[in-house]
Amino acid sequence: MKTLLLSLMMTISLAAHSHSVRGYAGGPLEIIELGHPTLRLTATDVTADEIQSETFQTFIDDMISTMKASGGVGLAAPQVNVSKRMFVMKSGFSVPLTVVINPKVKYLSNYGKKNSTEGCLSIPGKRVRVKRFKRIHLDYLNRDGEEISEEAKGFKAIIAQHEFDHLNGVLIVDFLDPFADFVDPEDYVSVPLM
Ligand code: ZN
Numbered sequence: 001m002k003t004l005l006l007s008l009m010m011t012i013s014l015a016a017h018s019h020s021v022r023g024y025a026g027g028p029l030e031i032i033e034l035g036h037p038t039l040r041l042t043a044t045d046v047t048a049d050e051i052q053s054e055t056f057q058t059f060i061d062d063m064i065s066t067m068k069a070s071g072g073v074g075l076a077a078p079q080v081n082v083s084k085r086m087f088v089m090k091s092g093f094s095v096p097l098t099v100v101i102n103p104k105v106k107y108l109s110n111y112g113k114k115n116s117t118e119g120c121l122s123i124p125g126k127r128v129r130v131k132r133f134k135r136i137h138l139d140y141l142n143r144d145g146e147e148i149s150e151e152a153k154g155f156k157a158i159i160a161q162h163e164f165d166h167l168n169g170v171l172i173v174d175f176l177d178p179f180a181d182f183v184d185p186e187d188y189v190s191v192p193l194m
Contacts, residue, residue, distance in 0.1 A: 028066040029080040034123045036081070040169040043076075043083045045102045051145045060099055060143050063088045072121045074159040074194035076166035079122050087163035091192070095156045103140040105164050108151070111135040116158050119193040120172050127191045128172040132161050155192075162194045 032038060050056050059082070067075035067088055073095065076087035090097040111134040119127045135153045138160055142148050152160050165171070 028069040029062050031066065031070060031075075031079050031121050032081050034171065034173070036122075038078055038081050038083055039122055039166070039171060041078065041083045042169055043078050043085045043167045046084050046086055046141075048145055051101060051141065051143070057143065060086070060088070064090075064097065064099075070121055070193070072193040073155075074163045075121065076163045078166050078169075085167045087160075087166065089156070089159045089163060089194075091155055091159065094154065095159060098156075099143040100138070100160070100163070101141040101143070101145075103138055103160075103164055103167070105160070106137040106139075107133045108135040108137060109133060111153075117191050118158070118162055118172055119191045120162070121193050123171065123173060126173070128176055130172055130175045132158050136160060159192075159194055 046056070059077075063075055063077065063080065063086070066080060067073075067090065073091040074087060074089040077084045085103065086099070086101045087103075088097070088099050089095055113131045114134050115129055116132045117127055117129050134157065135151060136157050137149075138152050139147070139149045162172070
């Protein structure tokens with residue numbers, strides 16, 4: 001089923017680009033919402049061959065343009081119904097555009113946790129207060145298939161944890177304390193979407 005979803009997605013993606021010059025990001029892709037079963041799957045690794053393929057490279061471009069078009073600071077492949085371990089993130093100058101494939105996250109618990117108020121592009125209209133580790137260690141492949149190993153802190157660490165959760169079928173509502181964690185509507189405007 002996962003393979004079917006991916007190949008279907010790839011086919012659609014390819015079709016959408018058949019009239020485009022290579023490298024042109026023609027998104028946006030459709031973002032699926034809470035209740036869609038793909039959001040609850042554990043996504044599968046991307047193979048080395050897949051990363052090199054034009055189809056997947058185009059998909060990455062579409063993910064980036066979809067993230068930007070939706071006003072998000074992060075977007076994970078399962079959010080566009082592709083159950084693969086890949087996400088993108090970008091926020092102003094503090095978080096440069098990063099393509100993260102097959103990530104391994106080590107939570108650096110000795111630095112502690114902090115509160116984070118987050119919105120999710122797959123859960124429109126809801127903002128949730130969650131606790132995130134202040135720092136993480138992130139190992140992943142970039143879009144060229146190169147191994148990257150880095151420590152992330154600040155907002156980058158927050159986004160990475162939110163997106164990494166998506167790859168494991170975890171959503172911010174899973175952390176919800178129904179009596180405390182929803183944010184007042186007047187606070188909505190400044191909350192990041194991921
Ligand atoms: Zn999200």
